[in-house]
Amino acid sequence: MEMEGEAGVVVSGGFNAGRVGVKCGRWNPTTEQVKVLMDLFRAGLRTPSTEQIQRISNHLSFYGKVESKNVFYWFQNHKARERHHKKRRRGSSPDDEAEHQFVISPDCKREAKLNHRSLSCFSEVEERVTWLERPCRDIETLELFPLKAYDLEIEKMRSTRTTTTTEIKELSFFDPPLELRLSFL
Amino acid sequence: MEMEGEAGVVVSGGFNAGRVGVKCGRWNPTTEQVKVLMDLFRAGLRTPSTEQIQRISNHLSFYGKVESKNVFYWFQNHKARERHHKKRRRGSSPDDEAEHQFVISPDCKREAKLNHRSLSCFSEVEERVTWLERPCRDIETLELFPLKAYDLEIEKMRSTRTTTTTEIKELSFFDPPLELRLSFL
DNA sequence: GCAAATTAATGATTTATTCAAG
DNA sequence: CTTGAATAAATCATTAATTTGC
Numbered sequence: 001m002e003m004e005g006e007a008g009v010v011v012s013g014g015f016n017a018g019r020v021g022v023k024c025g026r027w028n029p030t031t032e033q034v035k036v037l038m039d040l041f042r043a044g045l046r047t048p049s050t051e052q053i054q055r056i057s058n059h060l061s062f063y064g065k066v067e068s069k070n071v072f073y074w075f076q077n078h079k080a081r082e083r084h085h086k087k088r089r090r091g092s093s094p095d096d097e098a099e100h101q102f103v104i105s106p107d108c109k110r111e112a113k114l115n116h117r118s119l120s121c122f123s124e125v126e127e128r129v130t131w132l133e134r135p136c137r138d139i140e141t142l143e144l145f146p147l148k149a150y151d152l153e154i155e156k157m158r159s160t161r162t163t164t165t166t167e168i169k170e171l172s173f174f175d176p177p178l179e180l181r182l183s184f185l
Numbered sequence: 186m187e188m189e190g191e192a193g194v195v196v197s198g199g200f201n202a203g204r205v206g207v208k209c210g211r212w213n214p215t216t217e218q219v220k221v222l223m224d225l226f227r228a229g230l231r232t233p234s235t236e237q238i239q240r241i242s243n244h245l246s247f248y249g250k251v252e253s254k255n256v257f258y259w260f261q262n263h264k265a266r267e268r269h270h271k272k273r274r275r276g277s278s279p280d281d282e283a284e285h286q287f288v289i290s291p292d293c294k295r296e297a298k299l300n301h302r303s304l305s306c307f308s309e310v311e312e313r314v315t316w317l318e319r320p321c322r323d324i325e326t327l328e329l330f331p332l333k334a335y336d337l338e339i340e341k342m343r344s345t346r347t348t349t350t351t352e353i354k355e356l357s358f359f360d361p362p363l364e365l366r367l368s369f370l
Numbered sequence: 371g372c373a374a375a376t377t378a379a380t381g382a383t384t385t386a387t388t389c390a391a392g
Numbered sequence: 393c394t395t396g397a398a399t400a401a402a403t404c405a406t407t408a409a410t411t412t413g414c
Contacts, residue, residue, distance in 0.1 A: 026391060107405050211381050211406055
């Protein structure tokens, strides 16, 4: 069981994630994979949804082995470390400021229930509004990959409730392994 | 779609989690569910593994609706908040000190690679050894629920590699819904 | 007694910190 | 020293207790 098969289209040189025997090391993204992730990040994507992660993972798997959790972790770490680095270097190039390009639709605002608590958060610290800019569908990102038929269906499903109530999603696609993920995003 | 059916064996009085219509609120555990979780916690369980969570979830589903993520969150929260409360009340009753009752087998120690860092963690703060007591199969916990046939198989599978390398597990059992979770534990 | 308003608990997310591979 | 992976801390948000005015 667990045939490697090597049906992938390994491109990069530093690609070693193709099963390391018994004890599998950590994921080592290829150059192309990093490029794609970077592009997405600089396009403004910070906290991809479950479907987005799945789609990104699918796309990246073309360049080499990757799992959903890798994509998840990558965004977590990159987001956090970008902030840290920003704090250090005071004169950061304006190039890095590609965030907040997501619109906050009135619907999202309504969903967010702008009560006293939310308002205070919003006006106090600017960095605490992430929960406001996330619920809205970040359209740019999704367009980066060709939407397959069922993708559109999922889109429709999603549009019915754009709330932040993270739901469990079934991910029985043709991703790396049959992968499972909790509604962590 | 989504028939309630009410085939469950609702026992507790304050049980309202049986589907709240369109917008499903958050999980509201029954008294029995809380009791079981409390028992496990006081037995020493702090960070259940994927399989454990699945098993616990299965067990709890007898008393009412529950998902794996609820169990996961419950332990996260309870663990964190127990600490907080301990800090407040200096003279805590010794009753609360039911932790560290898991044995640390030599195998686990080997797996944990006791290098300088680990050792310092171990000797410095007592609470930082969680990663040491977790990898070992916490037998007490597992025994609390009747092991079904396939559970034993899983046990055998697990015993082959007790490393902390969290792996993705397929959870296509007869849990609440077909649930998915990432290797977060 | 009882609902609306307020507060306390706690379920669910996000962010920060830490560990460890390469 | 960089960064993938994992855990802990902080925070948001919803539900139950509790209070309050009638």
